[in-house]
Amino acid sequence: MATLDGFREARAAWQEExxxxxxxxxxxxxxVFSLLILIPxxxxxxxxxxxxxxxTKNGGWVLWPEHPTFGxxxxxxxxxxxxxxILVSIGITVxxxxxxxxxxxxxxxALGRPHFKLRRPLTLAVLFTFLFPTGMLPGYLVVKQLGLLxxxxxxxxxxxxxxxxxxxxxxxxxxxxxxxxxxxxxDGASEWQQMVRIVLPLSRAVIAVVGLxxxxxYWNSFFSAILYLNDSTKWPVQAVLQLYVTQGADLSGxxxxxFSDSGxxxxxxxxxxxxxxxxxxxxxxxxxxxxxxxxxxxxxxxxKS
Amino acid sequence: xxGTASPTPPPETGTGSRAAGWWRxxxxxxxxxxxxVPGIAYFAVFHYSAFVSNIIAFKQYVxxxxxxxxxxxGFSNFSRLFGDPSFWAAAWNTLxxxxxxxxxFFPLPIALAVLLHSLAWKSVRTVFQSIIYLPHFISWxxxxxxxxxxxxxxxxxxxxxxxxxxxxxxxxxxxxxxKPLAVAEIIWKDCGWGTIIFLxxxxxxxxxxxxxxxLDGCGPWGRFWHITLPALRPIxxxxxxxxxxxxxxxxxxxxxxxxxxVGPQAAEVLDTFVYYRGVLGGDWGFSAAAGLFKGVIxxxxxxSANKIAHKMGEEGVYQ
Numbered sequence: 001m002a003t004l005d006g007f008r009e010a011r012a013a014w015q016e017e018x019x020x021x022x023x024x025x026x027x028x029x030x031x032v033f034s035l036l037i038l039i040p041x042x043x044x045x046x047x048x049x050x051x052x053x054x055x056t057k058n059g060g061w062v063l064w065p066e067h068p069t070f071g072x073x074x075x076x077x078x079x080x081x082x083x084x085x086i087l088v089s090i091g092i093t094v095x096x097x098x099x100x101x102x103x104x105x106x107x108x109x110a111l112g113r114p115h116f117k118l119r120r121p122l123t124l125a126v127l128f129t130f131l132f133p134t135g136m137l138p139g140y141l142v143v144k145q146l147g148l149l150x151x152x153x154x155x156x157x158x159x160x161x162x163x164x165x166x167x168x169x170x171x172x173x174x175x176x177x178x179x180x181x182x183x184x185x186x187d188g189a190s191e192w193q194q195m196v197r198i199v200l201p202l203s204r205a206v207i208a209v210v211g212l213x214x215x216x217x218y219w220n221s222f223f224s225a226i227l228y229l230n231d232s233t234k235w236p237v238q239a240v241l242q243l244y245v246t247q248g249a250d251l252s253g254x255x256x257x258x259f260s261d262s263g264x265x266x267x268x269x270x271x272x273x274x275x276x277x278x279x280x281x282x283x284x285x286x287x288x289x290x291x292x293x294x295x296x297x298x299x300x301x302x303x304k305s
Numbered sequence: 306x307x308g309t310a311s312p313t314p315p316p317e318t319g320t321g322s323r324a325a326g327w328w329r330x331x332x333x334x335x336x337x338x339x340x341x342v343p344g345i346a347y348f349a350v351f352h353y354s355a356f357v358s359n360i361i362a363f364k365q366y367v368x369x370x371x372x373x374x375x376x377x378x379g380f381s382n383f384s385r386l387f388g389d390p391s392f393w394a395a396a397w398n399t400l401x402x403x404x405x406x407x408x409x410f411f412p413l414p415i416a417l418a419v420l421l422h423s424l425a426w427k428s429v430r431t432v433f434q435s436i437i438y439l440p441h442f443i444s445w446x447x448x449x450x451x452x453x454x455x456x457x458x459x460x461x462x463x464x465x466x467x468x469x470x471x472x473x474x475x476x477x478x479x480x481x482x483x484k485p486l487a488v489a490e491i492i493w494k495d496c497g498w499g500t501i502i503f504l505x506x507x508x509x510x511x512x513x514x515x516x517x518x519x520l521d522g523c524g525p526w527g528r529f530w531h532i533t534l535p536a537l538r539p540i541x542x543x544x545x546x547x548x549x550x551x552x553x554x555x556x557x558x559x560x561x562x563x564x565x566x567v568g569p570q571a572a573e574v575l576d577t578f579v580y581y582r583g584v585l586g587g588d589w590g591f592s593a594a595a596g597l598f599k600g601v602i603x604x605x606x607x608x609s610a611n612k613i614a615h616k617m618g619e620e621g622v623y624q
Contacts, residue, residue: 011425040455106343288435295505
């Protein structure tokens with residue numbers, strides 16, 4: 001019933017029926033904009049499963065594969081550089097998101113408690129880094145001095161806490177009524193217990209959204225790898241894909257498998273597009289579950305009462 | 306008093322020093338401090354100690370000698386920087402792209418949000434929102450790959466053009482069209498996501514305002530001018546001022562990825578300049594000077610933008 005209600009036009013009694021031309025104009029604008037977003041995804045997906053012949057016939061792209069084949073996927077997932085890079089990306093994303101959420105939540109909680117004596121100086125110190133972001137070279141020198149060059153930690157630790165995310169989470173925590181903390185304190189709960197038992201269960205929306213922000217930024221990052229990992233066999237998938245984007249590098253050639261048909265440019269094209277699809281897929285899978293929390297999670301935190 | 310803020314708990318049989326007493330009495334303060342330690346350590350190491358290494362801008366930095374042992378160079382890195390035409394070219398590109406973004410990108414999310422807000426069908430609005438937020442979460446590597454696939458030499462657009470008997474157009478690797486292309490890319494990626502904050506402001510407008518305006522004979526345009534726009538005004542002004550303050554940052558990855566295709570004349574911005582001259586070129590002190598220059602100007606601009614926002618009665622970013 002609810003979904004049916006949603007599809008009915010919910011115009012209030014005082015609202016005049018818009019002119020037909022207005023309605024058509026709005027519809028055209030929105031549909032065109034949506035198609036501009038969706039068609040590139042469709043094209044890449046279709047090209048990745050298209051046969052070499054069809055790609056040749058069309059000159060490099062396919063919108064609708066006539067004889068879909070997953071050859072490109074089995075080729076790149078066959079244990080070569082691309083497979084390895086995807087595993088690296090998964091590892092960085094999982095470990096990084098866990099560390100980021102822990103650091104962000106604990107610091108946001110402490111900075112959100114009004115009676116914390118160091119609250120103001122520490123908050124100012126954190127916000128100052130927003131005013132004066134760390135430059136690329138100073139950041140590089142710190143990573144180097146810590147001996148993290150060529151280590152996977154260099155992809156996580158330098159970006160562990162994002163000030164924007166921290167402010168959002170702190171704002172959300174501060175909107176939780178003080179009486180709830182009071183009640184827990186009377187029951188003898190420590191600060192840690194108040195955080196875990198009272199605050200976190202009420203903050204699922206903001207944690208889901210901020211967790212997605214962190215996960216996406218770890219998954220999508222390629223420059224830290226180029227900057228810090230000299231050994232390109234350690235690179236995550238976005239850094240490997242970057243070789244194709246900037247240099248037209250052949251990603252199928254870097255796989256361990258020998259695919260008999262991979263000589264032609266068209267077979268290469270489907271391989272490259274398969275890498276693009278695999279590099280996009282986790283974001284597309286996580287997105288629908290978190291998307292409904294965006295407004296509630298982010299804006300109630302950012303627009304602090 | 307040196308030990309007042311020490312994170313290490315004193316022994317149980319303390320000598321009765323003030324620090325130890327404070328530590329025992331303030332269970333809650335101690336717990337909050339411990340909770341803050343990991344995050345504070347992060348900012349101390351990766352921001353404040355990095356901040357200190359900016360001094361290589363005043364040194365003749367030699368990597369294997371380290372920051373402190375490298376010889377001082379006074380302001381020679383800066384004078385070399387300001388005398389370098391390629392630095393000013395990068396600065397000019399940055400400002401030009403910022404200006405294009407401001408004119409062509411900034412207003413679009415506002416318009417799109419107003420359009421979405423005016424839709425009477427809630428579920429249609431939700432579907433469109435899901436679609437237009439999505440590109441924000443796609444990496445720049447993939448965004449550029451998608452653009453190459455559509456607009457590149459062997460891409461969809463040129464395929465359609467040649468099918469139609471027209472000449473192929475070179476958009477992706479043409480330095481002349483690079484700046485508009487870069488703005489188109491940012492519109493594709495972030496225009497939809499940009500609506501979220503305007504939609505939230507619009508959602509806060511009480512429905513009764515629209516209703517009573519309509520009953521007073523105010524048409525759709527009148528309601529737009531007298532209710533919708535004033536509701537958006539504070540957030541538009543705030544974001545505009547913050548964008549002006551951030552005018553030296555146009556994004557880094559987007560330009561790094563396309564610089565090889567179109568060349569530095571078109572795609573070199575301040576951040577890529579620092580990377581190419583410093584990390585790749587090995588001219589560390591010089592590039593650190595460029596980065597520091599950008600950072601100081603940027604901080605002054607953001608700070609003044611925020612002050613102006615306060616003066617205009619808006620909330621500003623730092624409460």
